[in-house]
Amino acid sequence: MAGPLRIVHYLNQFFGQLGGEEAAGAAPQARDGAIGPGLAIVKLLEQRRCESGELAAEVVGTVICGDNYFIETPTAGDEVFALIAPYRPRLLIAGPAFNAGRYGIACAAVCKMIGDKLGIPAVTGMHEENPGVDMYRRDVVIVRSGASARAMLPTMERMLTVALKLVRGEALAPARLEGTFAQGRVRNELAAETGARRAVAMLLAKLRGETPTTELELPRFEKVRPAPAIVDLTTATIALVTDGGLVPLGNPDGIESISATKFGVYDIGGAERLEASRYESVHRGYDVRYVNADPQRLLPVDVLRELERDKRIGRLHPRFYSTTGVATTLRNSRALGAAMAERLRSEGVQAVILTST
Amino acid sequence: MRLELHHHQVSGISFGEATGLGAGMLTINREELSALLLADERLAAVSFDLAAPGEDCRIIQVWDVVEARYRGDGANFPGILGPIEAVGRGVTHTLKGMGVVITNPSSRGPEAKVIDMAGLGAEWGLYGRLHHLVVQPQPAPGLPAPELLYALRKAQVAAAVYLARAAAAARADEVEVFDLPPLGSRPDADSGLPRVAYVFQIHSHQRPTEDAEPVLYGNNVRNFLPTILHPNEVLDGALVRSYYRKGFETYTVQNHPIIREMYARHGKELEFAGVVATVAHQTEPERLQSAAMAANLVAEVLGANGAVLTKTGGGAPHIDMAQIAELLEARGVATVMMAMDMSVDGSAEGGSLFSFPGADAIVNYGFSPSPLALPPAARIIGGAPETLVYGRPASGAIEVDLEVLAGAENPIGANRVMAAHY
Numbered sequence: 001m002a003g004p005l006r007i008v009h010y011l012n013q014f015f016g017q018l019g020g021e022e023a024a025g026a027a028p029q030a031r032d033g034a035i036g037p038g039l040a041i042v043k044l045l046e047q048r049r050c051e052s053g054e055l056a057a058e059v060v061g062t063v064i065c066g067d068n069y070f071i072e073t074p075t076a077g078d079e080v081f082a083l084i085a086p087y088r089p090r091l092l093i094a095g096p097a098f099n100a101g102r103y104g105i106a107c108a109a110v111c112k113m114i115g116d117k118l119g120i121p122a123v124t125g126m127h128e129e130n131p132g133v134d135m136y137r138r139d140v141v142i143v144r145s146g147a148s149a150r151a152m153l154p155t156m157e158r159m160l161t162v163a164l165k166l167v168r169g170e171a172l173a174p175a176r177l178e179g180t181f182a183q184g185r186v187r188n189e190l191a192a193e194t195g196a197r198r199a200v201a202m203l204l205a206k207l208r209g210e211t212p213t214t215e216l217e218l219p220r221f222e223k224v225r226p227a228p229a230i231v232d233l234t235t236a237t238i239a240l241v242t243d244g245g246l247v248p249l250g251n252p253d254g255i256e257s258i259s260a261t262k263f264g265v266y267d268i269g270g271a272e273r274l275e276a277s278r279y280e281s282v283h284r285g286y287d288v289r290y291v292n293a294d295p296q297r298l299l300p301v302d303v304l305r306e307l308e309r310d311k312r313i314g315r316l317h318p319r320f321y322s323t324t325g326v327a328t329t330l331r332n333s334r335a336l337g338a339a340m341a342e343r344l345r346s347e348g349v350q351a352v353i354l355t356s357t
Numbered sequence: 358m359r360l361e362l363h364h365h366q367v368s369g370i371s372f373g374e375a376t377g378l379g380a381g382m383l384t385i386n387r388e389e390l391s392a393l394l395l396a397d398e399r400l401a402a403v404s405f406d407l408a409a410p411g412e413d414c415r416i417i418q419v420w421d422v423v424e425a426r427y428r429g430d431g432a433n434f435p436g437i438l439g440p441i442e443a444v445g446r447g448v449t450h451t452l453k454g455m456g457v458v459i460t461n462p463s464s465r466g467p468e469a470k471v472i473d474m475a476g477l478g479a480e481w482g483l484y485g486r487l488h489h490l491v492v493q494p495q496p497a498p499g500l501p502a503p504e505l506l507y508a509l510r511k512a513q514v515a516a517a518v519y520l521a522r523a524a525a526a527a528r529a530d531e532v533e534v535f536d537l538p539p540l541g542s543r544p545d546a547d548s549g550l551p552r553v554a555y556v557f558q559i560h561s562h563q564r565p566t567e568d569a570e571p572v573l574y575g576n577n578v579r580n581f582l583p584t585i586l587h588p589n590e591v592l593d594g595a596l597v598r599s600y601y602r603k604g605f606e607t608y609t610v611q612n613h614p615i616i617r618e619m620y621a622r623h624g625k626e627l628e629f630a631g632v633v634a635t636v637a638h639q640t641e642p643e644r645l646q647s648a649a650m651a652a653n654l655v656a657e658v659l660g661a662n663g664a665v666l667t668k669t670g671g672g673a674p675h676i677d678m679a680q681i682a683e684l685l686e687a688r689g690v691a692t693v694m695m696a697m698d699m700s701v702d703g704s705a706e707g708g709s710l711f712s713f714p715g716a717d718a719i720v721n722y723g724f725s726p727s728p729l730a731l732p733p734a735a736r737i738i739g740g741a742p743e744t745l746v747y748g749r750p751a752s753g754a755i756e757v758d759l760e761v762l763a764g765a766e767n768p769i770g771a772n773r774v775m776a777a778h779y
Contacts, residue, residue, distance in 0.1 A: 182778035195770030196614030212718035
């Protein structure tokens with residue numbers, strides 16, 4: 001395409017130099033050329049052009065919007081779009097937002113909107129704890145940044161590297177190498193070295209005090225606060241809930257044996273125990289023979305009936321809840337847990353005994 | 358302890374009059390080998406086929422692959438074939454460039470592995486680059502499943518020893534020495550090199566072993582507590598793959614890539630302290646016992662500064678491995694773990710089953726649920742062209758999970774397959 005690559009830069013009120021928190025309600029406005037962090041883009045583009053003759057590019061405009069305005073105003077996205085589109089950009093850069101939550105969400109939302117509506121590359125950057133990451137990583141290319149603006153220049157450098165690859169139509173490298181947040185696509189590849197060689201090399205690097213380049217990102221599990229304790233168990237309705245995969249024979253609800261997306265609720269009425277002839281476990285992650293031989297090993301109905309008779313608990317809830325907990329995604333687990341909790345509550349259950357395998 | 362592997366290169370196999378190796382060509386007397394294997398009355402019949410690298414050929418119903426080995430000085434595969442004695446010392450003859458494949462006609466689904474001798478499958482699997490003798494036994498009528506598996510294990514190592522014995526008189530093409538003296542008598546104790554151990558999970562009791570299932574020196578490794586092994590024992594037939602479908606083939610244990618890598622760097626970049634064998638357990642107390650003892654052996658007995666840990670089996674054994682690593686990191690022992698990528702939804706948070714401070718170095722050996730499309734193959738060994746592989750005729754284009762292509766998903770790092778997140 002003739003002429004330099006036209007870039008529009010999106011900033012919040014602070015980086016757009018409108019002011020601090022007091023200006024967070026500022027409505028969207030456009031300025032020709034680069035402002036604030038946009039000057040870093042200009043500088044980096046100039047460097048690249050000198051060093052490698054990279055294509056000519058220019059920041060043609062900057063669109064600024066207050067963070068509160070963007071989050072709280074339903075039409076903010078449309079207003080921002082109306083200011084960006086006339087610049088006829090071929091690339092949008094937003095932020096970086098570092099660990100600023102509202103700014104991160106706005107940057108990612110603008111990137112998604114521009115990508116969807118104009119079909120051009122749009123790249124932002126933020127810290128892993130920015131809520132914008134979890135909300136938008138699947139839809140938007142987000143470059144990892146430090147938590148504060150001190151990392152502006154190296155972050156912008158990586159954002160530009162990724163953005164220019166996208167402009168040229170090049171495929172991005174795997175996220176851990178590109179310094180982006182993975183967008184949820186995983187595929188097997190052949191590495192240059194065997195796993196054994198990589199492992200020993202990684203250990204020696206770690207022993208030398210270097211930061212190892214892990215090949216598997218670890219999940220960050222949030223701490224779950226337990227519900228307040230039951231004051232009087234003798235009046236409480238207690239339900240049995242399991243991720244051990246126990247279902248009526250034949251699995252009427254088709255609960256998946258791995259990577260579950262649903263749970264079943266099964267009536268036990270006043271049964272004294274769960275009969276092995278009527279139930280089975282469809283879980284694919286443990287040896288189910290012992291549970292199939294006696295389902296009480298997973299769901300101790302017999303013991304709870306005893307406690308009921310001895311008046312140590314109010315009563316056993318007449319339905320048990322079941323799913324399979326094996327290779328279930330955290331996202332599905334959260335959704336299943338929330339749905340179970342809501343239904344249990346609506347059925348008047350005060351406590352559950354959660355059994356796992 | 359000093360082990361010499363005398364490698365005899367095999368560049369072609371044929372059936373013929375007398376079993377022997379000459380000028381790289383292995384000749385096999387089918388009748389003699391057949392008689393040897395059918396001495397086990399659990400087997401009703403056995404047939405053999407040959408496959409060569411690059412051939413338009415697919416081997417199906419694969420159960421395990423071993424390398425042909427013959428220990429001139431002592432017991433072969435102790436506890437399975439030979440009497441029980443420690444291995445890893447002396448001279449062992451190997452037939453290099455070939456594998457002994459055994460098929461299991463009763464395997465179904467992901468238990469029935471595939472070896473492709475050409476194309477993508479040969480590139481992604483580990484065994485398409487080798488010549489193979491494919492041993493295809495038929496069980497005696499009514500043979501219970503555990504008995505069949507035991508018979509397969511025994512027949513396979515018997516064939517492997519039979520072949521390598523025939524080459525033992527010949528001059529080796531290459532001699533490889535694995536010499537690691539006892540910890541207390543090492544001259545390089547003050548070398549300043551980091552001491553490095555390998556923590557090897559040899560079985561996962563997600564699938565409990567059968568009574569007579571040989572894993573380590575013929576032992577079924579039930580109630581197994583962490584044990585220090587000399588790395589040479591692993592290389593020399595003390596250990597074979599358990600019957601569990603998810604894991605490593607025996608071939609990669611005999612050529613253990615991490616042990617070889619540590620040996621290659623021993624005295625230069627690291628001091629190889631030794632191997633701690635563990636299993637993955639089904640119950641929490643056993644898991645805690647195993648973790649406490651394994652970490653203690655690595656840190657306080659072997660005195661290691663660093664350790665590589667591997668697991669086998671499915672998802673749960675990651676926890677057994679990670680609990681050891683966590684204890685080691687807490688004691689200042691640096692760890693690298695090797696794990697399967699578990700992210701069914703492609704998210705990073707779904708990628709792993711554990712997380713603790715210090716768990717910052719993980720090598721991944723692939724993403725299992727990702728299907729692998731393999732092209733048609735002209736010749737099928739181990740079944741008929743219409744035998745179903747994942748619901749499709751074996752001779753046509755098939756699509757299998759990564760673990761089904763033998764060696765593609767290798768938890769001890771023999772392969773280059775890894776999951777990449779985009």
